[in-house]
Amino acid sequence: MKRLLLATAVLVIAMSACNEKKSKDSIIGSWIMPIERQPGKMQGIKLEEGGDVSSINMATLAYKYWE
Numbered sequence: 001m002k003r004l005l006l007a008t009a010v011l012v013i014a015m016s017a018c019n020e021k022k023s024k025d026s027i028i029g030s031w032i033m034p035i036e037r038q039p040g041k042m043q044g045i046k047l048e049e050g051g052d053v054s055s056i057n058m059a060t061l062a063y064k065y066w067e
Contacts, residue, residue: 032056
């Protein structure tokens with residue numbers, strides 16, 4: 001549980017620091033972070049216009065939509 005909370009916190013921080021191409025008001029795009037103990041591997045989420053969302057290298061997390 002602590003590991004999931006830490007991963008979520010890191011993802012939120014990464015989301016606020018990335019995506020320079022979009023305006024500051026947009027969170028649309030791919031948000032990734034390194035996978036612990038797997039050098040060179042990344043995981044995250046992809047938010048698309050229209051509410052579509054998908055996970056990146058996280059097969060156990062299936063998303064349906066975002067608002």
